[in-house]
Amino acid sequence: MSELGVNHLLGIKYLKKEDIDLIFKTADHFKEVINRPIKKVPSLRDITIANLFFENSTRTRLSFELAEKRLSADVINFSAASSSVKKGETLIDTVNNILAMKVDMVVIRHPNPGAGIFLSKHVDASIINAGDGTHEHPTQALLDSYSIREKLGEVKGKKVLIVGDIMHSRVALSNIFALKLQGAEVKVCGPKTLIPKYIESLGVTVETNLIKALEWCDVANMLRVQNERMEISYFPTTREYTQQFGLNKQILDSLNKQIVVMHPGPINRGVEITSDVADSKQAIILDQVQNGVAVRMAVIYLLASKINR
Amino acid sequence: MSQKMLLNSKEINIILRRLACQLVENHPNFENTVIIGIQPRGVFLANRIIQLLEEEYGFKNIESGQLDITFYRDDFRRSLKPLEANKTKIDFIVEDKQVIFIDDVLYTGRSIRSALTAIQSFGRPKEIELLTLIDRRFSRHLPIQPDYNGRQVDAINDELVKVHWKEIHGEDAVYLLPTAKIEQEAIPQKKDTK
Numbered sequence: 001m002s003e004l005g006v007n008h009l010l011g012i013k014y015l016k017k018e019d020i021d022l023i024f025k026t027a028d029h030f031k032e033v034i035n036r037p038i039k040k041v042p043s044l045r046d047i048t049i050a051n052l053f054f055e056n057s058t059r060t061r062l063s064f065e066l067a068e069k070r071l072s073a074d075v076i077n078f079s080a081a082s083s084s085v086k087k088g089e090t091l092i093d094t095v096n097n098i099l100a101m102k103v104d105m106v107v108i109r110h111p112n113p114g115a116g117i118f119l120s121k122h123v124d125a126s127i128i129n130a131g132d133g134t135h136e137h138p139t140q141a142l143l144d145s146y147s148i149r150e151k152l153g154e155v156k157g158k159k160v161l162i163v164g165d166i167m168h169s170r171v172a173l174s175n176i177f178a179l180k181l182q183g184a185e186v187k188v189c190g191p192k193t194l195i196p197k198y199i200e201s202l203g204v205t206v207e208t209n210l211i212k213a214l215e216w217c218d219v220a221n222m223l224r225v226q227n228e229r230m231e232i233s234y235f236p237t238t239r240e241y242t243q244q245f246g247l248n249k250q251i252l253d254s255l256n257k258q259i260v261v262m263h264p265g266p267i268n269r270g271v272e273i274t275s276d277v278a279d280s281k282q283a284i285i286l287d288q289v290q291n292g293v294a295v296r297m298a299v300i301y302l303l304a305s306k307i308n309r
Numbered sequence: 310m311s312q313k314m315l316l317n318s319k320e321i322n323i324i325l326r327r328l329a330c331q332l333v334e335n336h337p338n339f340e341n342t343v344i345i346g347i348q349p350r351g352v353f354l355a356n357r358i359i360q361l362l363e364e365e366y367g368f369k370n371i372e373s374g375q376l377d378i379t380f381y382r383d384d385f386r387r388s389l390k391p392l393e394a395n396k397t398k399i400d401f402i403v404e405d406k407q408v409i410f411i412d413d414v415l416y417t418g419r420s421i422r423s424a425l426t427a428i429q430s431f432g433r434p435k436e437i438e439l440l441t442l443i444d445r446r447f448s449r450h451l452p453i454q455p456d457y458n459g460r461q462v463d464a465i466n467d468e469l470v471k472v473h474w475k476e477i478h479g480e481d482a483v484y485l486l487p488t489a490k491i492e493q494e495a496i497p498q499k500k501d502t503k
Contacts (some may be wrong), residue, residue, distance in 0.1 A: 002391045002392075029379075029394045029396070032396070033380070033430075037402060038430040039429075040430070040494070041380035041430075041431075042381055043380045043381070043382070046386075224502065301380075304386070305385065305386055305391055307386060
């Protein structure tokens with residue numbers, strides 16, 4: 001297979017195993033490209049991409065922008081804080097106005113779940129979801145799986161633990177879909193208040209004891225505590241969270257095997273993981289960031305090859 | 310319709326030796342010369358040439374690499390088939406080096422045009438030469454000619470020249486196929502697509 005089964009990347013939910021394989025195979029080539037002295041290819045020189053960020057982001061926005069520029073696409077950036085959205089313009093109007101300037105692809109981050117799906121039904125452009133509220137963050141899940149594949153050889157059969165705020169985390173949901181699709185075992189761990197009631201229906205297991213969960217896993221993905229998405233208190237104090245679900249060097253060293261530690265960033269150092277863990281050899285956090293550019297290049301390239309065909 | 314054999318194994322062998330000979334004539338010591346096989350099919354020819362240079366002429370450690378041109382092609386979103394990338398493997402900088410591109414068939418010249426752009430990512434070569442086994446003259450879209458040429462072939466556009474290598478096809482041979490399956494080098498039938 002050499003073509004994606006989808007015209008938009010709205011969520012991992014809509015992908016097949018073959019799509020993920022193709023994205024990873026293509027990302028391998030781009031990873032080689034971004035390690036060259038000149039890190040750029042001219043493939044997308046006739047494509048214009050708009051990055052619409054209705055929510056704050058540093059890593060994802062930079063990563064997308066860099067991926068687009070490495071592919072030689074023209075890029076326009078938009079952030080809601082400084083736009084007419086503040087004057088009351090609707091999402092469709094905003095996007096259609098941008099598309100009227102002949103834009104081929106839209107990368108959107110939005111606080112409302114389903115914003116990308118909604119757009120894909122109403123506007124004529126390829127849509128990439130860069131995070132929609134608490135729903136999905138497909139490129140993050142892809143780069144996480146890609147990093148596991150790079151570190152451990154393959155994703156199939158690996159035991160992956162996701163720790164933290166599962167309820168509000170689009171990273172967790174997309175990761176669960178992506179990992180299950182590739183045949184990994186997935187366990188989630190966190191305060192009971194932050195684990196959705198029906199999470200087991202997605203084929204994952206739940207563990208509330210961090211040590212037990214860590215003993216089980218090959219890879220631990222430590223999620224950020226998302227205070228901004230919590231209107232009420234889900235756990236008594238940050239300190240108590242850290243005591244029960246924070247990963248420190250002492251715990252890491254006490255395990256009977258070397259596990260891989262991941263974090264989607266930004267890290268709350270000293271909350272979900274301590275600095276010495278984040279900076280340890282077992283952590284692949286910066287590899288994840290580098291792979292993010294290659295994986296996003298692959299997604300953009302593959303989607304762009306379907307435009308007007 | 311049947312395919313016609315243009316070159317058999319013996320003829321290819323003679324041509325490869327001649328090409329290797331010509332290379333040695335222009336690059337007496339290969340010290341500042343690198344050989345780049347163009348993916349996918351140029352790599353087989355490049356490997357054969359390197360093997361001959363090492364076995365027959367005693368050169369050791371000739372620097373060589375493989376260049377994939379997929380991301381540099383000018384028919385992205387224009388060809389009928391989605392383009393599939395191959396591996397690029399160049400572990401050195403080509404700055405100030407003499408580069409020899411090797412590809413099996415020179416047809417429209419567009420692949421070599423892409424390769425010329427692609428190699429720039431690895432530095433500014435002193436000089437680039439082109440070696441091909443088959444030169445389909447009269448089919449060029451661009452002003453590109455080989456420096457070392459195995460055999461010139463006059464084929465019409467509908468025909469396809471296919472090189473078989475022992476390593477993958479089980480035999481060394483060059484065939485002329487009457488109606489071209491539209492392959493990578495062929496012109497897309499869909500015209501004027503934007």
